[in-house]
Every structure is written in structure tokens, then in C-alpha cells.
Amino acid sequence: MSNSLYSMLDVHSPANGVQQIQLHRPEALNALTTAMLGELALALEEAEANESVKVVVLTGSARVFAAGADVKEMAERDMVGILKDPRQQSWQSISRFPKPLVAAINGYCLGGGCELAMHADILIAGTDAKFGQPEINLGIMPGAGGTQRLVRAVGKSLAMQMVLTGQPINALQAKEAGLISEITQPELTLTRAMEVASQIAKKSPLALRLAKESILKGMDTDLNTGLRFERHAFTVLAGTKDREEGIAAFLEKRPAKFTGQ
Numbered sequence: 302m303s304n305s306l307y308s309m310l311d312v313h314s315p316a317n318g319v320q321q322i323q324l325h326r327p328e329a330l331n332a333l334t335t336a337m338l339g340e341l342a343l344a345l346e347e348a349e350a351n352e353s354v355k356v357v358v359l360t361g362s363a364r365v366f367a368a369g370a371d372v373k374e375m376a377e378r379d380m381v382g383i384l385k386d387p388r389q390q391s392w393q394s395i396s397r398f399p400k401p402l403v404a405a406i407n408g409y410c411l412g413g414g415c416e417l418a419m420h421a422d423i424l425i426a427g428t429d430a431k432f433g434q435p436e437i438n439l440g441i442m443p444g445a446g447g448t449q450r451l452v453r454a455v456g457k458s459l460a461m462q463m464v465l466t467g468q469p470i471n472a473l474q475a476k477e478a479g480l481i482s483e484i485t486q487p488e489l490t491l492t493r494a495m496e497v498a499s500q501i502a503k504k505s506p507l508a509l510r511l512a513k514e515s516i517l518k519g520m521d522t523d524l525n526t527g528l529r530f531e532r533h534a535f536t537v538l539a540g541t542k543d544r545e546e547g548i549a550a551f552l553e554k555r556p557a558k559f560t561g562q
């Protein structure tokens with residue numbers, strides 16, 4: 302069942318801890334309008350607050366994940382309009398989502414769509430996926446993390462090539478470069494992403510949250526600061542019931558039942 306509060310998203314009810322959110326603006330290849338991005342930020346805020354959601358899977362359609370920011374809407378914005386752009390708040394909100402976010406990507410994943418996919422913690426793509434930052438063809442450049450997250454994901458040379466030529470890479474190149482973790486047959490992308498999400502949903506939510514935060518912190522900082530953060534997070538988890546349960550379950554040779562306490 303999906304939530305009709307949203308007009309450009311299909312937000313499913315969580316099942317076994319996994320909530321699926323599907324971008325749904327087929328008439329414009331899921332181009333991200335300000336309103337659509339706002340809906341996504343809101344859906345993720347709701348997913349954060351909902352204890353029955355442990356993991357979110359974000360996907361598009363069989364043909365496209367998202368073809369970027371909506372160019373027609375962008376054309377109406379001047380410099381002042383961009384300075385006051387509410388999209389920034391939505392991007393920040395999406396980037397702060399603390400639960401695991403898995404992206405299932407088929408077809409075009411371009412511009413703001415690629416930038417959105419890079420907000421996911423795990424990216425799984427069909428063999429038909431195409432990742433690109435084509436903004437240069439419009440006389441602009443990526444503006445939602447494309448020059449920053451992409452270089453961290455694929456390294457300088459490939460990031461430069463993608464951003465400066467605007468040419469997309471295919472799923473195999475994306476896998477080799479480390480942008481995605483797995484390639485599947487296109488018809489299995491969502492199934493595989495749901496499988497990975499289901500595995501994650503069985504773990505302790507507290508451990509998931511701190512492990513995610515620790516990895517993201519490490520990408521943002523020097524090694525010593527990252528290691529200190531990891532040590533604090535590891536120590537905090539020593540005080541949780543989930544740790545007691547995880548260790549007891551291992552010793553008693555039974556599956557753990559984590560409660561998020």
C-alpha cells in the first residue's frame with residue numbers, strides 16, 4: 302500500500318522494516334522539481350520518525366532513476382532565485398537521513414539524479430544504468446554535491462572526465478570505479494536492493510545508525526578524527542541492550558532479536 306500524501310513519489314508502507322520510496326514523475330523522466338525534492342525530504346523525515354522503518358530503498362522506474370534537476374524549472378531561476386532556492390534545505394535534509402538508504406537504479410541516473418543516488422549508502426544498479434553529470438552541456442556545473450561526492454566515489458580523473466565532458470558512464474564502469482556496489486540484471490535491481498535492505502533491517506538500529514555515521518564521518522575528515530569518532534561510537538554501543546542481546550544470541554546459538562534499546 303502506498304501513501305497518497307505524495308504526488309510525485311510512491312511511498313510504500315514499511316514491510317519487515319524496509320520502506321520503498323519510488324520516484325514517480327514519468328512524464329519528465331523523474332526530473333527533480335523543487336516540489337518533488339521537498340516531498341522526498343519530507344518522506345525521509347517521516348521514515349526517520351517511524352520506528353517500524355529500519356531501512357529505506359529508493360528507486361525510480363525501469364527506464365530512469367532520475368534525469369536530473371528539472372531543466373524547465375531551472376530556466377526560470379536567476380542568480381537571486383538560486384541563492385534563495387529552497388532546494389538546498391531539501392538536499393540538506395536528505396543528506397542527514399540517519400537510517401541506511403539503499404538506491405536501486407535502472408536506466409538514466411543523470412545530473413541531480415546522480416547526485417541524489419550518491420546520497421544513498423549502498424547503490425545497486427541494473428546493467429542498463431547510465432551515470433552522468435551532463436550539466437556542462439547546459440553551460441552550468443553540478444550544484445548538489447556532484448563535484449564533491451563524485452570525486453570521493455570514483456577518484457579525480459574519472460570525476461573530472463564525467464563533469465568536464467558531460468559524458469555518462471555505464472554500470473560496469475560505475476562498478477569498477479566504486480560508485481556502485483553491485484550490478485544486476487535490470488529486472489532484478491529492485492529485488493536485489495530489497496534483499497540487501499532486508500538483511501540490514503534485521504540488525505540493531507543503534508549499531509546501524511552509528512556505523513553509518515562513522516563511515517560518513519570518515520569520508521569527511523582526517524584518519525585520526527575518524528578513528529576517534531569510531532572509538533566513541535563503539536564505546537556508546539557497549540551500553541546498549543542490543544549489544545547484550547547480540548552477544549547472548551551468538552553464545553546461545555540463536556538468531557538475535559534487536560529492539561533498538
Ligand code: CAA
Binds near residue numbers: 330371
Ligand atoms: N528536466 C526537465 N524535463 C526533462 C528532463 C530534465 N532534466 N529530462 C528529460 N525531460 C523531459 C523531456 O523534456 C521530455 O519531455 P517532453 O516529452 O515534454 O518533451 C521527456 O522528459 C522525455 O525526455 P526525452 O524525449 O529527452 O527522452 P530521451 O529518451 O530522448 O532522452 C535523456 C533521455 C538522455 C535523459 C534526455 O532527456 C536528457 O538529456 N535529459 C536531460 C539530462 C540533463 O541534462 N540533466 C541535468 C539537469 S541539470 C541538473 O541536474 C543540475 C543540478 O542538479 C544542480
